[in-house]
Amino acid sequence: MGLGSSYWSEVIEVLREIIPIYDKVNSIISLGKDVEHRNRGISGRVLKGNKILDAGSGFGNMSKTALKLTDGEISITLYDPLVPMLKNTGSHFEKIPDMANGVFEHIPFRDEEFDAVLCGYSLRDAINLRVAISEIHRVLKKEGRMVIVDLGKPDESFIRAGVAFYLRCILPILAFSAGGKLGLKFGTLYGTFKRWPQNKKLEELLLEKFSRVEFEKDLMGGAIMVAAYK
Template sequence: MKNIGLGNLYWNEVIKVLRNIIPVYDKVNSAISLGKDNQFRKEGIKKSVFPGNHILDAGSGYGNMSKLALDFVSQDITINFYDPIPEMLAEIKNRFKNYDNSYFLCSGIFEKIPYKSNSFDAVLCGYSIRDSITLNEAFVEIHRVLKKDGRLLIVDLGKPDNFIARFFVSFYLKYLLVIMAFLAAGREGLPFRTLYGTFLRWPRNKDLNDLLSKTFSKVEFNKKLMGGAIIVIAYK
């Protein structure tokens, strides 16, 4: 099987960019997603997280996915925040100080998740799995740590199968995104142009669906914005 993902060299470049944009991360994310980022997160979370669940917020960043799960599903969940950037995880304590649920912090990559098999009811990947080094290996690892009937939720950019739709999404990410990021955060937003490089390495929607289907028993694939955004739930 052909490896899909950023590869080690580009992954290191992307992580460096993400580390440098921490102060404006949320502000720019909201702007470049046309304000739809949390809407899509909530839609997926409500279908994949349930009271009493033990969840892995993979590529958690500040924990935006988990915060929405606590606010819109239940505070009766246990969260493991998992991210390759310790500086992102360092913000968790401040952002979750008003919540009483149990949570844990761990830094690492998708391809080598340091948890036992069958540990989690759900794994949440909000705008993060696209930044994996090797997507194939990431899905195998996520499948391993999920419990029987566990769910993988992916909320991310989509890469439309239709050529015309793909052209418009690509044009937006290559040219207009930089303008939106600059308007939202000034020069600090300009490094978000790296997102276009991750999009180029991201599989088309049909190919992503096929890749998930090789590992997971069932895949629900929901396309938004002409296929330029996706909400995917894959079941173990």
Template structure:
């Protein structure tokens, strides 16, 4: 499971869509991205926590956690794209620590973070099993791994509905909001095809983590997951 050789193409598209990334993402999530981030993070990140925002993008996950905890957390942003990190650092009152790299080789010591947050990013792992193992490694005992992302429903009818939205409706919305750059969001469907069904993802997490809380929305097309070390 994971993007494998498709990863390079996806990263190049992400590099190109930085100017419209956040705006388009808000629209294609049908305006529910903020709600889903809050649902995923609330009660799982606490004041005093040290957080790794993995695949941070513009840092929306850690900004949400910072707001919930009234700024009383320590944030490290981690993303494969240096231009993304440069833009992101300016969006915080205090510039967080930042590091560049991939899920499969996280450059931090074992048991370092209280929580690892992945907002719409774990789907872009090159090798999902290795990514999950690395995230487990850097979490403290009792740490939380919070995922907010697209879901792939187990039921065939719901899965067909999500697929139709991603292939037929999403490109129209993305173009309307982001113009020609919005058309590049069509690669999102390629990442979805390589993404495991919800039950399979839960099973993969349980291979490493002691407990998993799995919430769904939009017919299972959106997931908010917390895995506990």
């Protein structure tokens, strides 16, 4: 379960191309709910003094949210497969955080190193989802938290079809209006959604490794905020 290496390479190349419009378009296609969802996912799960890994960090939006919620009293490492994405993060932070380059399936950190791992609109792009979850579990301290904010794939077929219609037909129009022709490349979201497990299945996958999962939904299950506790 996951994108597989071939499709992952296609998605990564698209992400590389859309760096200039990434944040602008993401805000619009999330119907302006991305900030709210990050706040809901992180609040109470990242605490002052925590050491954080922002996995699939992009420009570090999850980390910036965590910094605000903890008055800046956390340690952050941004981790992303795209070096150009990491290079563009400097202007987004008052103090440039630690950074590392790599994929979910081979996280280059010691066992039990982090208090929380944040995955904001990124875990869906894992090559192998089960391996990715296992690696995140490994680098978390005892009682550490994995926080996921992402698209949800509703369990109810009718609602799931509605989300798929939005991603396949409406999202490209919104992305084009915000980012021009480059915005059309956000259409790959539909491909990642097709390979993403339904909400109940994702919860089951997390419970294979984690002791407890809090699963919160919005937009009829089309958006999820999840916390998995080691």
